[in-house]
Amino acid sequence: MIIEPGPSAGLFCGRLPADWRPPCGYTCLVPPWLYKDAPAEELRRRHPDPQLASLRLSQLVDHFAGIVGALPEKPVLIGHSYGGLLTQLLVQRGLAAAGVAIDSVPPQGVFTFKWSFYRATWGPLGFFTDVNKPFMMSLRQWQYAFVNGMPLDEQRAAYEQLTIPESKRISRDGLTRAARVDFSRPHVPLLLVAGAVDHIMPAALNRSNYRRYARYAGSVTDFKEFAGRNHFILGQPGWQEVADYVLSWLQRHALAPARAEATPELAAY
Template sequence: MKASSAKTIVFITGAFVSSDCWNEWKTYFEARGYRTLAPAWPYKDAPACTLRQRHPDADVASQRLVKLTAYFAAIVSAQPEKPILIGHSMGGLISQILVQKHLASAAVAIHSLQPQGIFTFKFSFYRAGWKALGFFTDPHKTYLMSFPEWQYAFTNGMPYDLQKDAYYNLLVPESKLLVRDATTPAAKIDFASPHVPLLFIAGSTDHFIPASLNYTNYKKYSHKGSVTTFREFSGRNHFVLGQPGWEEIADYILEWLSKH
């Protein structure tokens, strides 16, 4: 499909973390001529420490994928041009859905959560995400990841001090129902439809969303006239946005956008 010259980027945050995870990314892209937005999720427009103090939070616990996608669709539609979407994890999945709704000029899905019907047999995927699904627990109460769970699911391989700082600065409670929605029609993608340029970024050491799962997601797209790109980076975990050396990923995305 035709390339776009859009200069607006909407960053879409994933589950379990504050939208502050994009702060350095916003600075990076704004210094290169882009206008950027990183909207907080509904009920999460507060510092991470404040949100943790509200746990269990009934409002956050009520969040569902359909409503969250509609929330971001409204933000994207209100922009003066069709923006570029850059989403991480659940935000990557939402970016894929918004591309399907023809609301973007291009999109980057960083370690994207899988759409409906895509699975992996990787043990790390189930170990990292099982508790967040909250089966056999009250779905009307939020899930708050423990520090050891965070170390395994997000920041594996990083020094302890960096893991700890990231946990206290960014971790927030999450909706169990929202996480479950990834297995429902709310997360359905029509992989055969034409779409704007779409880039998938994966990390070789991501426990939560293994690179193989991202590759399966990418390979599902079958429209021959559309640009779909996949790139795996070595040594990148699920905390890729704040992991030391994140600029390598941003540099690649910037180069890809300049071409597509």
């Protein structure tokens, strides 16, 4: 199993397999993005990092494709936010045994009319700002985009622990052909998960993403919306509900390991 984090929140979903109480038998890898191979505090200290500012979606997809291709078998890919888009693009390349896209950035051409989406993504896209300086989310932006509805102390703690700069170029690449998915192409089982109160990647947007696949018969594509969940879905109290649902979905599609005796191992590239 490979877990692909999103862009602006470090490796908060990287703790998921280690804390996942039911022993599910997976070896879990959480490889970092290019230019993000350090703790959040160090990545903030490097800001503005010109290497990070130059990062493009095509580079990142190739980076993860290389990691996946070096494994002895095709993995289950789980991605959150931009990692959800990466999951869909790697599934498109035929590199996965299955894919799970959580609160996913949509492929090219999938949109929503939800105002919260445009308000929350305006900063990361960085229009009319210097593209050579990565975007660093403010606490106020974080509160709206990621952790809406949570107590202030939890919002602040998550911000200080996890928030990191991000390339504006890679955010904008999500609007280009680099993020194109051929929804009609047969694919391995794919689950799209949404948080009902997610501002930056609204449930309606994830549902639209799902429906683009669902138009075509022949491949398993499922959708699950969780009430009361924001974009910090894997960090909110009770995140185990989401993790357990994903595991049960994998089991339903005969994608869980045959042996489930060992506690999952967490590794990183």
